[in-house]
């Protein structure tokens with residue numbers, strides 16, 4: 001695991017390629033990106049886990065993520081530790097392992113509050129660029145909401161991974177078997193509505209390839225993404 005802190009400055013240049021993947025909640029970004037990274041021997045960066053870790057940190061301090069000042073105060077003392085190994089999704093704040101806690105509904109329901117604070121976005125984006133620049137991999141699959149547009153708009157590979165809203169909600173409900181399916185769908189759509197007011201991950205920016213998995217199963221989606229990566233990396237190398 002790489003030990004990081006958010007006050008590291010962004011690297012100016014990097015020999016490590018970004019494979020940038022954005023998409024709405026439940027579109028398969030994490031599962032597909034991880035599988036692709038494993039297949040290609042690349043690193044994997046789940047940028048949402050940094051936002052989730054900060055939301056957890058705010059709640060842990062007894063504060064509310066709707067309070068931007070409280071979010072900024074928490075962000076100024078936020079020793080988050082993320083790794084790039086696709087087989088190790090451990091997330092820590094300081095020495096506290098919060099890997100499972102950041103997936104709980106209370107964090108998912110609070111995370112959009114931290115994501116809408118511009119200074120937080122700038123801070124975590126610097127962290128993401130530093131992690132990729134120093135990565136011991138030829139490329140890192142970086143997934144989130146604004147990777148193709150803000151974090152790495154010049155990446156050789158930029159993909160918007162999407163699926164119909166009802167398909168995404170059903171897949172997410174399938175993961176959370178104890179939860180009410182309607183409530184899971186409502187929470188997912190509420191988070192997308194809130195997040196898409198901050199960054200646009202529902203429409204592909206110029207040059208971004210769309211992979212729509214509505215009619216694809218999981219292995220077919222991985223293959224579709226691998227095909228795009230192979231084509232765009234080949235074109236980029238010339």
Ligand SMILES: Nc1ncnc2c1ncn2[C@@H]1O[C@H](COP(=O)(O)OP(=O)(O)OP(=O)(O)O)[C@@H](O)[C@H]1O
Pocket residue numbers: 023024025026027028029030031032048171172175213216217218219221
């Ligand atoms: N093409 C597919 N066919 C069937 N299931 C899929 C497909 N793609 C992803 N899934 C499943 O959908 C669920 C949601 O995927 P995942 O967690 O990767 O989405 P995500 O975009 O990272 O979501 P979030 O942004 O909320 O973290 C997982 O259970 C995953 O295995």
Ligand SMILES: Nc1ccn([C@@H]2O[C@H](COP(=O)(O)O)[C@@H](O)[C@H]2O)c(=O)n1
Pocket residue numbers: 025047048049051052111112115143144145146147191195
């Ligand atoms: N590039 C990103 C990534 C994530 N967010 C915010 O984090 C939340 C959790 O992300 P998941 O991918 O784990 O679902 C997400 O709902 C956004 O609020 C972001 O803003 N930008």
